[in-house]
Amino acid sequence: MDTPTPPTFWMPTGASTIAPGVDHTLDVINWICYFFFAVILALMVYFVVKYRHRTGERFRTDYPHHNTPLEIGWSILPTIIVIGIFVVGFRSYLDIYTAPKNAFDVKVTAQKWGWTFQYPNGAQSDDLYVPAGQPVRLVLRSSDVLHSLYIPDFRVKRDVVPGRYTYAWFQCDFPTGQPGKEPRNPNAARVEGDLDEAQRHALFCTEYCGTGHSKMNRYVYVLDEASFGEWMQKQSRWIDDIPEDQLWFKAGPKLFARCSQCHSLDGTDGIGPSWKGIVERVKAYPFVGEGKRYGTWEDYVRTSILVPGDYVVPPYANAMPTFKGQLNDLAIDAVIGYMQHLDQLDPKTGKLLPTLDPETAQPRAAGATK
Amino acid sequence: MTTIPLPSAGPVRDTIEARPEHDNYLTHTRGVLSWAFTLDHKRIGVMYLWSVLGSFLLGGIFALLVRTELLTPGPTITESADTYNQWFTLHGAIMVFLVIIPSIPAALGNVVLPIMLGAKDVAFPRLNLFSYYLWVTGAVLCILSLAMGGFDTGWTFYTPYSTTTAAGGVIPVLTAVFILGFSSIFTGLNFVVTVHKLRPPGMTWFRMPLFLWALYATAIIQVLATPVLGITLLLLIVEKTVNVGIFNPAMGGDPVLYQHFFWFYSHPAVYIMILPAMGIISEIIAINSHRSIFGYRFIAFSSIAIAMFSFIVWGHHMFTSGQSALLNTLFSAISFSVAIPSAVKVFNWVATLYKGSVSLTTPMWYALAFLFLFTIGGLTGLHLATLSTDVHLHDTYFVVAHFHYVMMGSALIAMIGGVHHWWPKMFGRMYDERLGTIACWIIFIGFNVTFFTQFMLGSHGMPRRYYDYQPEFQVYHVISTVGSYIMAFGFVLTAVSLFGSFFGGRRAPANPWGGRSLEWQCASPPPFDNFAKAPRVGDCYDFSVVHWDEKTGGYWVDEPADPEVNPSAAPKAAH
Numbered sequence: 001m002d003t004p005t006p007p008t009f010w011m012p013t014g015a016s017t018i019a020p021g022v023d024h025t026l027d028v029i030n031w032i033c034y035f036f037f038a039v040i041l042a043l044m045v046y047f048v049v050k051y052r053h054r055t056g057e058r059f060r061t062d063y064p065h066h067n068t069p070l071e072i073g074w075s076i077l078p079t080i081i082v083i084g085i086f087v088v089g090f091r092s093y094l095d096i097y098t099a100p101k102n103a104f105d106v107k108v109t110a111q112k113w114g115w116t117f118q119y120p121n122g123a124q125s126d127d128l129y130v131p132a133g134q135p136v137r138l139v140l141r142s143s144d145v146l147h148s149l150y151i152p153d154f155r156v157k158r159d160v161v162p163g164r165y166t167y168a169w170f171q172c173d174f175p176t177g178q179p180g181k182e183p184r185n186p187n188a189a190r191v192e193g194d195l196d197e198a199q200r201h202a203l204f205c206t207e208y209c210g211t212g213h214s215k216m217n218r219y220v221y222v223l224d225e226a227s228f229g230e231w232m233q234k235q236s237r238w239i240d241d242i243p244e245d246q247l248w249f250k251a252g253p254k255l256f257a258r259c260s261q262c263h264s265l266d267g268t269d270g271i272g273p274s275w276k277g278i279v280e281r282v283k284a285y286p287f288v289g290e291g292k293r294y295g296t297w298e299d300y301v302r303t304s305i306l307v308p309g310d311y312v313v314p315p316y317a318n319a320m321p322t323f324k325g326q327l328n329d330l331a332i333d334a335v336i337g338y339m340q341h342l343d344q345l346d347p348k349t350g351k352l353l354p355t356l357d358p359e360t361a362q363p364r365a366a367g368a369t370k
Numbered sequence: 371m372t373t374i375p376l377p378s379a380g381p382v383r384d385t386i387e388a389r390p391e392h393d394n395y396l397t398h399t400r401g402v403l404s405w406a407f408t409l410d411h412k413r414i415g416v417m418y419l420w421s422v423l424g425s426f427l428l429g430g431i432f433a434l435l436v437r438t439e440l441l442t443p444g445p446t447i448t449e450s451a452d453t454y455n456q457w458f459t460l461h462g463a464i465m466v467f468l469v470i471i472p473s474i475p476a477a478l479g480n481v482v483l484p485i486m487l488g489a490k491d492v493a494f495p496r497l498n499l500f501s502y503y504l505w506v507t508g509a510v511l512c513i514l515s516l517a518m519g520g521f522d523t524g525w526t527f528y529t530p531y532s533t534t535t536a537a538g539g540v541i542p543v544l545t546a547v548f549i550l551g552f553s554s555i556f557t558g559l560n561f562v563v564t565v566h567k568l569r570p571p572g573m574t575w576f577r578m579p580l581f582l583w584a585l586y587a588t589a590i591i592q593v594l595a596t597p598v599l600g601i602t603l604l605l606l607i608v609e610k611t612v613n614v615g616i617f618n619p620a621m622g623g624d625p626v627l628y629q630h631f632f633w634f635y636s637h638p639a640v641y642i643m644i645l646p647a648m649g650i651i652s653e654i655i656a657i658n659s660h661r662s663i664f665g666y667r668f669i670a671f672s673s674i675a676i677a678m679f680s681f682i683v684w685g686h687h688m689f690t691s692g693q694s695a696l697l698n699t700l701f702s703a704i705s706f707s708v709a710i711p712s713a714v715k716v717f718n719w720v721a722t723l724y725k726g727s728v729s730l731t732t733p734m735w736y737a738l739a740f741l742f743l744f745t746i747g748g749l750t751g752l753h754l755a756t757l758s759t760d761v762h763l764h765d766t767y768f769v770v771a772h773f774h775y776v777m778m779g780s781a782l783i784a785m786i787g788g789v790h791h792w793w794p795k796m797f798g799r800m801y802d803e804r805l806g807t808i809a810c811w812i813i814f815i816g817f818n819v820t821f822f823t824q825f826m827l828g829s830h831g832m833p834r835r836y837y838d839y840q841p842e843f844q845v846y847h848v849i850s851t852v853g854s855y856i857m858a859f860g861f862v863l864t865a866v867s868l869f870g871s872f873f874g875g876r877r878a879p880a881n882p883w884g885g886r887s888l889e890w891q892c893a894s895p896p897p898f899d900n901f902a903k904a905p906r907v908g909d910c911y912d913f914s915v916v917h918w919d920e921k922t923g924g925y926w927v928d929e930p931a932d933p934e935v936n937p938s939a940a941p942k943a944a945h
Contacts, residue, residue: 010829026759033749040745043720044738053727056918059660063725066665078713082706082752089756090699096761097695145531146625148690148765152831155762159691161626162530163619166692202840206765206833208524209531211451214836317536
């Protein structure tokens with residue numbers, strides 16, 4: 001096949017190698033259901049109409065009490081049918097369950113409420129990028145509670161269990177193309193009205209995990225082999241190439257996208273405290289300052305990112321997952337810089353104000369178009 | 371040998387119509403305390419009924435809040451995902467633990483079982499009352515937990531989320547469910563003993579109406595499975611309060627173990643809900659078709675078979691959980707085996723209509739609605755028992771639709787049908803049948819609009835328990851929400867028709883539908899000690915001796931005396 005199977009009345013588009021098999025099984029079951037439902041309904045309606053009784057009439061007495069051959073027949077028939085369905089479902093399940101040996105591994109960490117995808121060369125991303133035409137095995141782990149990774153278009157689902165590794169695999173032969181420069185948060189993208197881009201595939205969390213459960217959805221981008229290699233290279237050193245004084249506006253907004261699940265910039269209280277005025281607040285804390293528990297305010301921010309439970313300021317609960325191993329020193333510098341420049345950021349989107357030049361963060365020259 | 375009181379000659383109708391304002395269980399004693407401390411199974415059943423219906427109203431309000439929130443993606447009526455999470459958790463917990471599990475056994479079963487059996491009460495009346503107050507305690511604690519911070523764990527209380535969530539009401543609600551479990555165990559125990567020990571002479575096992583077989587099978591599950599839930603919830607409380615690592619991997623526990631424990635109860639619990647519903651449907655269909663139920667023995671045994679199978683299929687809730695492929699395969703295969711007795715029951719019910727004399731009363735409309743909805747609910751179970759398709763459908767709205775077809779479309783519809791069936795018996799008044807039938811149709815249509823749409827939502831990939839969703843799903847959500855409003859309107863009409871019967875409803879005859887089982891032989895409402903004279907046990911599905919009586923607007927039974935009980939009366943059969 002050259003293209004993914006188109007969406008049908010029952011199923012979304014099928015883009016993985018196992019999708020046609022699953023859809024076929026579903027079709028078989030559906031037709032069995034239609035048949036039995038139609039027969040049962042037709043007989044029920046027919047009997048009710050034909051043997052309708054009006055109050056006061058005598059009751060019929062010519063009915064059969066039972067009919068052994070009929071009863072044996074209608075016990076055996078469903079038995080044969082369900083054995084058939086079981087066998088069909090079991091065979092395609094083995095394909096779904098067992099990843100081929102030559103699969104490309106992506107490590108997936110689920111946490112409240114986002115995904116981190118890690119590639120063999122050390123690259124990381126918030127959306128899943130995979131090579132086309134090659135089996136991909138996801139090695140799943142959770143850093144807090146149960147989650148479940150679900151890609152409807154691939155017919156793949158697997159629970160992510162803390163304290164265990166679980167696996168899922170798929171192969172998609174159809175490149176979707178890349179999004180714009182930045183992987184987008186699907187919820188943000190929706191507001192901007194550009195959901196139609198590419199044929200990217202939605203990725204959901206399907207095991208209830210709390211407040212942000214329904215926001216824990218990202219996209220899967222399938223790239224042809226060459227552009228995938230290129231993307232992975234670029235992704236692995238995206239932050240290293242940014243000059244240190246530009247980190248806060250070139251890396252900051254992208255990093256903040258993950259923080260924005262719990263922290264706002266406009267003073268709205270979330271699961272965690274808003275970042276509005278955070279620098280002044282942290283500096284004023286009694287446990288921050290020379291000779292105190294945290295020598296500088298940057299120390300406290302850094303510790304809170306790496307060991308969130310180290311010192312929690314009431315009334316907030318210790319709800320934040322650790323970002324240890326996910327953010328390097330440059331990324332933490334970028335977040336700290338970001339906090340210091342909130343007046344130059346759009347408090348709603350977390351991006352640089354449109355009046356500023358995205359390359360220099362300086363006010364645009366008068367008359368320049370957006 | 372003691373002599374059994376002989377049934378007096380003559381048709382049963384004389385005894386009822388001779389005393390229009392007869393002394394009955396509702397009027398036998400008066401005052402609040404006479405209800406609060408009653409040991410009468412009928413009064414306890416009626417108290418259960420009001421309590422369950424009140425809980426149903428509450429759970430329904432939460433359902434409407436959930437559906438309304440889902441009208442649009444993003445915030446609709448609440449800005450907070452946490453609030454939404456509490457709503458759907460409350461909806462699920464209330465409907466499962468406070469409504470459906472106790473609805474048929476504890477409410478209708480308590481009223482009907484002893485009378486149907488020909489007994490004066492259940493075996494342990496005090497235990498029965500205790501079980502009701504345990505239910506009340508559980509319900510109150512459940513409501514109190516809202517004031518203590520609520521709970522947002524989903525009704526399944528999956529760990530480690532449930533032991534780490536900041537919501538403060540988790541421990542109170544776990545305790546509540548623990549207590550409710552004991553209420554359920556005591557009801558089950560009572561029914562098992564009652565059926566074994568209190569059958570009067572002539573009431574052999576195979577003369578028992580199928581509703582009794584169903585309640586008996588249910589009671590066995592209640593007694594055997596519920597303790598596992600109790601222990602599991604206790605372990606959860608222990609883990610949360612004193613940090614013993616049982617399920618939480620951060621403390622060396624295993625969250626998948628919790629799922630095994632939980633479903634070891636909660637899958638049989640599905641049959642605690644559906645088996646008594648099947649019993650009601652067998653009664654309603656046989657009585658309104660006025661013919662013997664087709665394949666009585668098979669239906670009776672299949673109830674027991676389903677009860678046994680229900681203990682060995684729990685793993686089908688966990689196909690994607692990390693359970694091994696071997697276990698998945700075994701559980702898939704065994705799950706299919708439940709489909710066979712379920713399918714055969716449906717065939718038997720349809721065959722019971724054949725050459726019957728079908729009266730389309732309000733309860734019969736509910737029974738036909740049940741057949742339609744249970745067939746869909748059962749058939750969609752095939753999609754979920756099949757391994758490869760379940761991987762796609764698991765934890766989506768497809769599952770939500772499937773279990774609503776079974777738990778609401780089947781169990782609850784049967785319960786409402788049963789309430790209509792026995793309402794004249796319980797309260798001595800006839801409701802407006804035309805209004806009742808219209809309400810049934812509205813509920814039926816609303817139900818399908820609401821939940822059939824959700825099959826499509828789910829198979830297209832919409833996950834469960836989502837506060838926010840992608841815009842391409844909105845059209846389905848809007849249709850589903852409109853359906854839920856239609857359904858709510860139907861339930862309001864039902865309430866109007868039922869409660870309207872108290873205001874000028876026709877006085878109910880002893881036997882408004884033409885039933886043969888024993889509860890139709892006593893007056894409506896039944897006297898305090900059930901039978902004015904000892905009941906005569908006959909073939910409860912032989913309607914050839916049931917006759918219409920224009921004067922009372924009901925039926926009367928020209929009962930041939932049972933030769934086993936009273937051989938001398940046997941020749942009196944002809945009418």
